[in-house]
Amino acid sequence: MTCKLPSDCLNEILEYLEEDKLTLHSCLLVNRLWCEISVRILWRNIWNFINSNQLRPFRIDLSIFNTLFACLPNESKELLYKNEIFIPTSISKPMFNYAAFCKVLSIYGVDKLVDNIFRDKPTINSLSLEDRNYLATNEIIKMFANQIYSLKKLSCYYHHCNINFSFPYFPGARNLLELHCSSNLPSDFFYQLSQLCHNLQILSIDFHNYDASNELKELVSLQNSLKTLKLSAYDSSWKNIIPALKNHTNTITKLHLYGDSGNLPFSFVSSFTNLQEFIFSFIDGINFEDFKILQYVNFSKLQTLKIPYQCPKPEYIMKFLENNGKNILKFHTDENDKALSLSVAKFCPNLKSLFIIFNNGELDILKTIFNNCQNLESIKVWCGKSHFSEYLSEKGLFETIINHSSKNFCELKIYNSSNSDVTLEDLESFFISWMNRTPKKLLSFIIIKDDYYYDKCKSLDDRKEIMKIIEKYEKLGVIKFGTIGYEEEDKEEEEVYYYQ
Template structure:
């Protein structure tokens, strides 16, 4: 009886919940479109929430459907670049406003050579290198004009800059900042600076733009900073009542000039902080954490190969955060005695470990191997994942 009601559309909420489980199973979702109107209305947004991320085999026809929503001025500009809009994407009377369904936008996935370039090659677009940036900018304008409500925004700065060039990158960034409704309600913001460098890209301009982007947020839940170069400022003060997760990945901590009291003491709903392969994880940085009066809910700590932790400082860090730590990993260290002390401290202060990563175990002496085994035994009640890397 219940099954028949689901297929007939009498239980739309339950049907919606069931179909959510197939959001990454594109073959099944395409079949669901044909069941009935209700299933179609539920399934179409799932298929279009992140089309640029779909792996091979990839259908690039969705790009043409997006471009069919261009205004006449932009179509004229594309014609000037040699892209004949009447042939490539003639006027379409679509059943849905497909651009409006996008939920996850990754700037690199939009501009990388596996999306726009492959589409242009298939359609024999001439002068591609000269109009690549404009095609990217046109897609962003389409999303903005169709009042997209993004859930996740991945801003891959240097990769995007490398593909579309300085002029188009600056125009895109300014357009996003001028249209705050486009990104003001995102829940997850991932900022990747990367390791690409260009004299035309000012670090101060990037820092200022990122600060404006973060300050425009109203419902941000998670933010990830992935900077292989330098992150000087951390401005999260506008998200005091919404931000639940902060991730630092490959950050140069020496360049991070922030006031920890201002950045973390005022966070009202923060649930987890993750420090992943940041460097150098030294006593100066750790002391700022120790000095905080509020709990520092460090859920993940992965120590890179370049951080030489002082045992006493690390002990103080674990005394403050060990009860929250669930994921921990150790980089390559040549000092066996030092490693053994680290393992002992984790064994004492971290009893909730769910993910443990040990790197370079082939260089361990017997005492360290026994220390690792004792650590595993001590956390086995909660341990879900164990990664042992031989190097």
């Protein structure tokens, strides 16, 4: 007698496979119940599915597009057929209403999906490629708007799309939790959302040559539980959105500011006293005079401070750490100031993750940080030489970690911009010493690769020998090895998500 799992139990089990798309895809073939549950999970965020399968993107795009095309209502199909927009598909009648399963909608994703399908197809009528994209994208978006009953995340960056679609009424946005948008979207879009959506938890606004409209300000002001706010300004300013933020000074715990000018206003940050995470990323920071105010503000709950790219004056950050460093667990900055590095050791005793640039000859500062920050688990370090500076040597770094890191330390990220001075013997000695440490702990050993330099750093034979040693100690359970591209790591630090 076969045992059949209850559907709610099976659903809970398959939920654990949400990130494992291949296994979920296999579950489609078991039976109809398994298929229905798996489809609901797979279609929850189809944009993630596309991004996780970069090796064969067009086949996946075509499959998703064919399914969406088959799900279109008859009036949409008739409009597209009338304009000779037709994609041959084997799907005559879809098994499910796939669009209704979506919880995440990316307008940019729809636009790119349609563009990928039509790009190489010859024009067979008077419509241009842009017009074909416009019609098809509009109909797909209208279908999502009418059929998604509970949208959780909407991403709509107007300047990333080459179309001028109109926004339909979107009742499923009533449950929206996350909105990523640009300030130059039509005002009726923000008005419609403000009538429906009052429970956003994450809001990201990109300002590009366009200030916030009254409708956008109203939408921001009406939120009840906003927790994460991301503001980006390029050739523009977020100044006129600031008054709409006054209702959220107690609820916002994560604040991310991105811009191309240090003259953007950010003294308003002082009112967000419940901040737990603050990312402050400016490409061209010249003055940062507003940080004079922030250096004296006490953020008693702040745990994460990241300052990619340009940094305010080191003395401002040092004073900020003096007031707030006790609670900070993660501190990342591209600055390489000796006094600032020493202030980390002095004011951040509970630090768990650190990225700060050390110059050559500053191993003593790293030792001081290890000795004073006994909870430190992870560091990212630059090694080698650049056109402007000389950083730590890998050999010295390895010796410092073995002799001075605490029992909690377990992750090392290295970026080397020039030929490495470490020998095969040095590397193996480091792994042996780590293996003999007490207590024993798996070391996450991550190389940040800049492909331009990486190809020049070592000969192919040298890299093969290095990998042999790394693989040997991976098999022994001493290390867990990984590589990450320099740009990918840089994105992780910035946490800018335009293309969602």
